[in-house]
Amino acid sequence: MKISIGSDHGGFALKESLKPVLRGVAQVDDKGCDGSGPCDYPDFAAAVCEDVAEGAADFGVLVCTTGEGMTMSANRFDGVRAALCRTVADAKMARSHNNANVLVFGGGATAPAEAAEIAAAFFAEPFSGDERHVRRIAKIDRARRLAEFSALASADPEVHAAILAQVRQEDTEINLIASENTSSRAVREAAGSVLMNKYAEGYPAHRWYSGCGPVDAAEELARKRACELFGAEHANVQPHCGSAANMAVYFATIKPGDTIMSMSLDQGGHLSHGSPVNFSGKIYNIVPYTVDKDTEMLDYDAIERQALETKPKILLAGASAYPRAIDFRRIREICDKAGCLMVVDMAHIAGLVAGGAHESPVPYADFTTTTTHKTLGGPRGGMVLCKEKWAKALDSAVFPGMQGGPLENIIAAKAVCFREWMSPAKKGYAQKIVSNCKAMCKAVQDRGYRIVSGGTDNHLFLVDVKSSRGITGKEAAAALDAAGIVVNKNTIPYDTESPFRTSGIRVGTASVTTRGMGEAECAAIGGWIADVLDDISDTSVAARVKAQAAALVAGFPVP
Numbered sequence: 062m063k064i065s066i067g068s069d070h071g072g073f074a075l076k077e078s079l080k081p082v083l084r085g086v087a088q089v090d091d092k093g094c095d096g097s098g099p100c101d102y103p104d105f106a107a108a109v110c111e112d113v114a115e116g117a118a119d120f121g122v123l124v125c126t127t128g129e130g131m132t133m134s135a136n137r138f139d140g141v142r143a144a145l146c147r148t149v150a151d152a153k154m155a156r157s158h159n160n161a162n163v164l165v166f167g168g169g170a171t172a173p174a175e176a177a178e179i180a181a182a183f184f185a186e187p188f189s190g191d192e193r194h195v196r197r198i199a200k201i202d203r204a205r206r207l208a209e210f211s212a213l214a215s216a217d218p219e220v221h222a223a224i225l226a227q228v229r230q231e232d233t234e235i236n237l238i239a240s241e242n243t244s245s246r247a248v249r250e251a252a253g254s255v256l257m258n259k260y261a262e263g264y265p266a267h268r269w270y271s272g273c274g275p276v277d278a279a280e281e282l283a284r285k286r287a288c289e290l291f292g293a294e295h296a297n298v299q300p301h302c303g304s305a306a307n308m309a310v311y312f313a314t315i316k317p318g319d320t321i322m323s324m325s326l327d328q329g330g331h332l333s334h335g336s337p338v339n340f341s342g343k344i345y346n347i348v349p350y351t352v353d354k355d356t357e358m359l360d361y362d363a364i365e366r367q368a369l370e371t372k373p374k375i376l377l378a379g380a381s382a383y384p385r386a387i388d389f390r391r392i393r394e395i396c397d398k399a400g401c402l403m404v405v406d407m408a409h410i411a412g413l414v415a416g417g418a419h420e421s422p423v424p425y426a427d428f429t430t431t432t433t434h435k436t437l438g439g440p441r442g443g444m445v446l447c448k449e450k451w452a453k454a455l456d457s458a459v460f461p462g463m464q465g466g467p468l469e470n471i472i473a474a475k476a477v478c479f480r481e482w483m484s485p486a487k488k489g490y491a492q493k494i495v496s497n498c499k500a501m502c503k504a505v506q507d508r509g510y511r512i513v514s515g516g517t518d519n520h521l522f523l524v525d526v527k528s529s530r531g532i533t534g535k536e537a538a539a540a541l542d543a544a545g546i547v548v549n550k551n552t553i554p555y556d557t558e559s560p561f562r563t564s565g566i567r568v569g570t571a572s573v574t575t576r577g578m579g580e581a582e583c584a585a586i587g588g589w590i591a592d593v594l595d596d597i598s599d600t601s602v603a604a605r606v607k608a609q610a611a612a613l614v615a616g617f618p619v620p
């Protein structure tokens with residue numbers, strides 16, 4: 062057992078008397094003070110609690126005159142539960158009920174012999190592990206979720222209210238938006254960090270402004286980890302979003318008026334792949350490809366014929382609403398035959414690629430672009446991976462080509478996200494997103510709904526609500542929203558409805574999987590979707606499902 066111990070001047074004498082006692086049961090690391098004069102207790106609380114939070118110490122012991130200041134300081138740290146104990150009974154309860162991991166004394170309140178007894182009781186008492194105590198401790202951690210932006214409560218009550226509303230929504234509704242996920246606390250901390258204060262035009266070690274040491278370190282980590290995670294030769298982590306990542310690739314490689322062959326938006330492609338209302342469609346000559354009318358899947362032979370005929374400079378693969386695996390080896394073959402660049406936009410499936418649940422495009426593609434906030438689960442942002450020979454062209458296309466100062470706080474959060482993917486905790490997660498999606502899809506399909514392409518290989522599926530129940534995607538999404546299930550309306554291939562009404566809804570399982578749900582929960586949700594859509598005018602069903610949805614998500618709290 063390792064114990065980290067600290068005190069201010071008021072607790073110094075008691076700390077010194079406790080050290081030999083504690084050394085009898087543990088390895089003791091003294092963080093100060095050294096008794097040489099008045100000092101500030103939060104400094105020593107921080108030193109000890111950082112050890113406990115990081116796992117460098119199993120327990121902490123803190124002493125100040127009353128113990129109050131140390132307790133207040135210590136309980137600000139994530140993962141720390143500090144208890145001020147004046148009696149042996151206090152110590153036993155703090156361990157068995159609250160699973161306290163920092164023991165606090167008042168040096169002016171507790172005598173050395175008494176303190177030794179209390180400490181012995183504290184370290185001997187195990188946490189009971191009773192369900193009610195586990196539940197209550199989980200609620201302490203939940204309180205932090207609200208506390209993490211509590212400064213806003215007084216500084217800006219209106220923005221605070223908007224954030225609180227999002228918290229409540231996440232706490233009570235089932236999020237099935239296929240392009241969303243639930244970020245980790247660590248990602249949010251980096252994203253909200255002081256790194257946002259820095260201007261850092263340029264790249265690590267080649268910046269236009271002074272003082273970039275800290276942000277260089279963060280961006281270097283992000284680039285290095287991105288390359289490691291995806292097996293890429295070069296990474297640019299500065300694009301502000303996925304659309305900007307695509308823009309960077311076009312700017313680095315082709316000229317206005319050149320031809321890009323890409324999946325059309327109404328078939329599952331993305332705005333930034335050449336929609337006429339987007340910069341991409343205005344600047345470049347777009348040749349859209351489609352899915353096969355019968356199978357609703359990509360027809361690689363047809364794509365090959367079209368590429369040989371239209372001779373694009375770029376063949377772009379990747380989609381926002383395509384439920385099937387994409388054969389990147391085959392796309393490479395087509396690009397080689399047609400003599401064009403292969404660009405893959407893996408925005409939706411990046412997490413599946415990172416976790417090995419979808420074939421990686423990176424070995425095949427000249428460029429791979431992505432967002433970092435969809436299945437990847439990081440901060441809202443973009444990234445481009447490419448072969449080394451394109452590194453310079455890409456980097457100058459991003460800066461100074463199209464962006465100014467990078468968002469170094471977001472880049473740091475990207476680095477955090479990439480590290481999470483390489484941790485054992487993420488093992489099997491990507492596969493679980495897919496198995497959850499298949500389970501939910503099957504539950505809807507079994508109730509007689511037509512699923513686009515007949516099923517799913519990835520994190521999303523599309524329900525043709527028009528042919529199944531004679532309603533539009535817009536109506537279906539609104540009915541589900543009223544029942545606490547959040548999806549989006551989506552065009553389906555060869556849709557006869559306008560993009561504002563649509564014949565389909567898009568359903569994704571990244572967020573519910575992140576929150577810990579499994580196939581049983583996902584199959585139940587699929588059943589509720591069918592319950593609601595069977596008769597969207599039945600408000601009693603909506604009310605029943607809303608209550609069921611809220612009860613379900615309560616068991617899978619947002620981290």
Ligand SMILES: *Cc1c(COP(=O)(O)O)cnc(C)c1O
Pocket residue numbers: 240301302303304305330331333379380381406407408409432442443
């Ligand atoms: C979401 C998405 C993007 C772009 O996302 P931003 O909203 O610009 O971050 C790009 N490509 C595809 C395929 C997407 O699904």
